[in-house]
Amino acid sequence: MAKQISVFLENKVGRLAHVTRVLGEAGINIRALSIADTSDFGILRLIVSDPAKAYQVLKDARFTVSETEVIAVQVPDSPGGLASVLERMTEQELSIEYLYAFLGTRGDDALVIFKVEDIAKARKIFNEKGIKFLDESTLYKL
């Protein structure tokens, strides 16, 4: 399990820079990042070194922020690695809202952040199927 920080951004020049500046000044490291955008707005998703603090400093800077539960899954860093994980999830009818890559590795594995509909179910399936995922504290320290 891990906490993702989500931020609502208008599609205006300088908004992303502002978020990263606010985090930088608070000494918070960005560990993974993805932006989903439309013509009007974007949703920035972040994995950071200190989610609680990031939430607070962004809120203080008057951004609309929320915390979302996600899972950091270890994926073999080889061709077909992600496919095999996804296939096992699909077999179990685990629906995925979105996913994005983490900027770092765990041993030989790549890391992928998953937002799933049912997080408890995901955990159970991962344990049964031998899919490795990271606990929160390990993830933020990577």
Next chain:
Amino acid sequence: MNYWDKEKECMPREYLEKLQLRRLQETIYRVYAFVPAYREKMEALGVKPEDIRRLEDLKLLPFTTKQDLRDNYPFGLFAVPMSEVVRIHSSSGTTGKPTVVGYTSKDIDTWAELMARSLYSAGASRYSVIQNSYGYGLFTGGLGAHYGAEKIGASVIPTSGGNTKRQIMLMQDFGTNILTCTPSYALFMHEVMQEMGIKPSDLKLKAGVFGAEPWSENMRREIEGKLEIDAYDIYGLSEIIGPGVAIECPRKNGLHIAEDHFIPEIIDPETCEVLPEGTPGELVLTTVTKEALPIIRYRTRDLSTLNRSVCECGRTHARMAKVLGRSDDMVIIRGVNVFPSMVESVLLNIPGVEPHYLLVVDRRGNLDELEVYVEVSESVFSDEVRKMERLGLQIGKELESALGIAVRVRLVEPKTLERSEGKAKRVIDKRNI
């Protein structure tokens, strides 16, 4: 029930109308004699003061508009010599000349009486601490409320607008019971209170008297819920006297117009015909006690209805419905009249959506387009694009069914829409018509 002046406020209609007629006749003789502009208008219509024999004869008289005040800038409509004028207020005059209004010392006293009635109706007494956050200065709100509060004998904190954090600190430290300001500023104060970590239970605030801009029933619910107070609507305009022309009673079912000082009518804004009681239209007001600046049949541009039945509160003075909008704010888009207040009502009915919005009207090719900017608060924010897009579509659909025209919704970051400390700007019209 609290009345500041029971004899006047609960006067049987029969007597009230006799009083109105006598005062109206006296006013007409006076303007005919002392204000050339009124005499010329009356002569053009062939009306003489003695033609006003009954209250219904009011409809024979000419209308007065804001333009008349501009045309006679600055003191042309005053009915007394300047030696009798003790106060001058003025509108901001963003387009062309400002409008100027004057008061004799008796006018100031009348105004204070009306504001005392209004604040009393909202529960004020000599034991109240009243924080007056209407702007002091040329704008009539600040000084008008101030004099009324002092007349009651309440303790007034003349904070004026602005410096919101300090206002809230004083509100807490001084134990403010009643707040007077614009409704949008009340909501802004609540936002700042949240940022400061101050809860309504930390305050002694019981009621607010809010005016100077139209606000909806939904906005009342929002203010009352967030600040945990009773919110009363007060109506007034500087051309007539300032705030205190009409005030809600605890029934909150229309605003009692001080009919011993003003005669209300509702007209069709297109044909100018007087409409029957209960029909919505433009409010027209005539002053019958003003000395310095008597105003005959002033077209307020505010849309409302009148109800002359006796209120459950015991007051006999006619009630005007909460103003539905100003025809100045009204934008006509593809032939449809759109009021910002309608947008506000829709937004307040969608759970979690804040009533902070901006209407942007533009013309693409030959087609007018309405875009509504809506702030995304934390309570409706989702990390999934799909859900956010669905929210935008839902708001758009509800706006379309309420307004009757296509609306494009743009979701924006909170607090990006201009939140002035006075009146909130709700419409940007980019069309070059």
